[in-house]
Amino acid sequence: MKIVVLVKEVPDTYGDRKLNLETGLAERGASETVIDEIGERALEVALSYADKHADAEVVVLSMTPAGSAATVRKALSMGAGSAVHVADEGLVGADLGLTAEVLAAALRRTGFDLVIAGNLSTDGSGGVIPSMVAELLDVPAATALNTVQIGEGTVSGERASDGATMQVTAELPAVISITEALPDGRLPNFKGIMAAKKKPFETVTLQELGIEPEDAAASRSIVLALSEKPARAAGVKLVDDGDAGEKLAEFLIQNRLV
Numbered sequence: 001m002k003i004v005v006l007v008k009e010v011p012d013t014y015g016d017r018k019l020n021l022e023t024g025l026a027e028r029g030a031s032e033t034v035i036d037e038i039g040e041r042a043l044e045v046a047l048s049y050a051d052k053h054a055d056a057e058v059v060v061l062s063m064t065p066a067g068s069a070a071t072v073r074k075a076l077s078m079g080a081g082s083a084v085h086v087a088d089e090g091l092v093g094a095d096l097g098l099t100a101e102v103l104a105a106a107l108r109r110t111g112f113d114l115v116i117a118g119n120l121s122t123d124g125s126g127g128v129i130p131s132m133v134a135e136l137l138d139v140p141a142a143t144a145l146n147t148v149q150i151g152e153g154t155v156s157g158e159r160a161s162d163g164a165t166m167q168v169t170a171e172l173p174a175v176i177s178i179t180e181a182l183p184d185g186r187l188p189n190f191k192g193i194m195a196a197k198k199k200p201f202e203t204v205t206l207q208e209l210g211i212e213p214e215d216a217a218a219s220r221s222i223v224l225a226l227s228e229k230p231a232r233a234a235g236v237k238l239v240d241d242g243d244a245g246e247k248l249a250e251f252l253i254q255n256r257l258v
Helices: 037-052 066-078 096-110 129-137 190-196 213-218 244-254
Strands: 002-006 009-011 033-035 057-063 082-086 114-118 141-145 154-161 164-171 174-178 201-204
Touching (some): 002 096, 009 066, 033 066, 037 114, 096 129, 154 174
Parallel strands (some): 057 082, 141 174
Antiparallel strands (some): 009 033, 154 164
16 A cells, blocks of 8 residues: 655644745745645555555655755655655746646656645645545545544545545545644654654656746746735724713624624
8 A cells, every 4th residue: 555645744733834025935034944834644544554554555655845855854754664754946837737737747756656735735725626626637536524433445544525425445545635623733753753854855847847947837836926914903982971872883783893
């Protein structure tokens, strides 16, 4: 069983997040960067399976800038067996479509039985990459799973919806995405950190994936306009002189809140 886990480098959730108003891209230097928490949970699903199945191979795949190797290597220290790092200047500012195309090409090159991803990143919050990758690879997709069971030739899990739950099953090879209902990722220990330095770590470019930089640039979304969010204005203070209820009702009506 070859399990490939998609992980993403994102700005630290607890740090500052800023956009470059000229390029529309995130200012990566504004805060520390980390593996997205939902990606760590996806990796934990794969590692938990590998702990019980000696023949399981866990590979992490990430499309991040060239300087993000240390972030990707953390996944190796957590227990993954190898890593594939897609890094290319032609991917700066990649949109969802290009990201899915590149990840799908990397997965074809690496090979897989099961791909595990998080359902929603904490930066872009697109929530469509797993489905787009599955469509490009022409394999089943089981998304937003709260539980995961990996069997012989199938993967299944529970998906919650409004007022109900669904039990879904897909034949392998397949792509799944998981929610925050799954356990946190394990913490790397000293042994894992030292072992990560010797594990296979491959860096791949667009050309090696058969994607021309010109084609990549042409498939991007274009930012037409960008402006800074206005500062929050002071609220309206109502003083109760016996008619606060009337004042509140008038305020709600004027602002079309009722």
